[in-house]
Amino acid sequence: MSDHLPLDAYWMPYTGNRQFKRDPRIIVEAKDVWFTDDRGRRILDGHSGLWTSGLGHGHPEVSKAVADQIDQLDFAPPFQFGHPAAFRLADKLRQLMPGDLNYAFFTNSGSESADTSLKMARAYWRLKGQPAKTRFIGRQKGYHGVNYGGTAVGGIGANRKPFGQSLEVDHLRHTMLPENTFCRGMPAQGAHLAEELAELITLHDASTIAAVIVEPMAGSAGVIPPPVGYLQRLRALCDQHDILLIFDEVITGLGRCGAYTGAEAFGVTPDILNLAKQITNGAVPMGVVMATPEIYETFMAHGGPDYALEFAHGYTYSGHPVACAAGLAALEVLVRDELPARVTSESGFWESLLHDALVGKPHVADVRNYGFAGAMTLESYAGEPLRRPFEVAMRMWDKGFLVRYGGDTIQLAPHFVMQREQMTSLVEALAESLDELAA
Structure with missing residues (x-):
């Protein structure tokens, strides 16, 4: 689909427009904890949209x-x-x-x-x-x-x-x-x-x-x-x-x-x-x-x-x-649905998952978490503090996962309804991406 979109006119917010328009990442559908891109791939949303969609996308009652x-x-x-x-x-x-x-x-x-x-x-x-x-x-x-x-x-x-x-x-x-x-x-x-x-x-x-x-x-x-x-x-x-x-x-x-x-x-x-x-x-x-x-x-x-x-x-x-x-x-x-209580009850699992999988991985300088939020700080390339998080996020997109990169960090925000196996696949893919990019 992106081959037929008029990409030039849209000045995108908080985006490297030049890189994006060379290699567009187009989302065409969203349901529950998943996006679908313009190639028909299912993308696990690891950031609740943009910290926005804890109930899951396309909730029927909201719609x-x-x-x-x-x-x-x-x-x-x-x-x-x-x-x-x-x-x-x-x-x-x-x-x-x-x-x-x-x-x-x-x-x-x-x-x-x-x-x-x-x-x-x-x-x-x-x-x-x-x-x-x-x-x-x-x-x-x-x-x-x-x-x-x-x-x-x-x-x-x-x-x-x-x-x-x-x-x-x-x-x-x-x-x-x-x-x-x-x-x-x-x-x-x-x-x-x-x-x-x-x-x-x-x-x-x-x-x-x-x-x-x-x-x-x-x-x-x-x-x-x-x-x-x-x-x-x-x-x-x-x-x-x-x-x-x-x-x-x-x-x-x-x-x-x-x-x-x-x-x-x-x-x-x-x-x-x-x-x-x-x-x-x-x-x-x-x-x-x-x-x-x-x-x-x-x-x-x-x-x-x-x-x-x-x-x-x-x-x-x-x-x-x-x-x-x-x-x-x-x-x-x-x-x-008592979703804040669910976040509290599952936050221990989320915390252990993050730290057990990411601490000690190449170039990981810190891991932080609270509730259903997590982030890691990445060591910088000399003179390019933003490059490594960008590379990790793009590798994750290629694998079928959306994470947010900002500054020297990768940020994660599971939907309040995300299941443990989905969280696990997200974090394991992130750990794998770090290993691959360091090889």
Whole structure:
């Protein structure tokens, strides 16, 4: 099929376009944990799409909900009007959140959720009479999407470099320590790194800092679980100095960590929590920002006349009816089938499989895991840090497996419904690929 596709016009995202268009990888069908490519090959999806599809692809309940919603209401303007599915989905999400994260502001992606949360934080402090609180604290190796604000607070240098300096941002040091190499699950060492926040507060003064934004577990940088006690210390420092804490849970949210949120899994509740990806099982683009009553009610109390806008922000497709229908169906399956509990019960098998198969393989510098997520760091070729992961991922594709390569890592994210024999074939093929490429 790719021989007949007009490949040139599509400028592909996060893709080496030149290489891809010489050797296209075209997916034409998806069902359960499998893709089918344009040559008719079945490809085991080792990354749940793009951290999106834990229920498996083409889930019939999600598909039916989408089709039914299009037939009934394909679009409703979100500015000054509403529709039933948006209110129902917001209520459902509230029930799954930890603490009092009770208010849902819908977006269309994780990137939009990140920027929405940053604008929400700045506006909140202005309404509270503290307009000088504008600075953000991110973290090295953090990823918060590709929009203006998310790029600024993100901590992957290659993502920021082309666009220059933007917002007032500092970055905490990442939590990957040499003593935690090949650690299984949450590392015991590293909670002390949270004290760098205290140093930044001393430097800038808390009166200038709006929020700290982190992923509870870094995903796009290669599955970096938080050290034991690290997130608790960040929470305590934010409370002490009147700084908002934002969790970016676009990857960790809704099952990946064996709970409905990473906040629940790691025992720390933020003031704002960002979601996307898994919310619709990848069927329709959608994101959401969950906020506490303190934040929501501050906007309501300072909104002027009751017909005036309290938050001058939103998107044409915020809370889109079809996306909301997909989200309601996906969350119904997630809860009814107790899939976060399944992730927890099977995560020990997944952990042992990864470490037993990959530790000691050629050029493997580290293996990390938590819940249904895993990654390995690969030693670099001299001057070509991205080449080896690319070679491994392409070898896996040739073998009939999809894995994600990013930076110096290979990343894996099994579907919540993936069976043990499928996980085993995925990881064994990865180990085999490492051996073959080293030969």
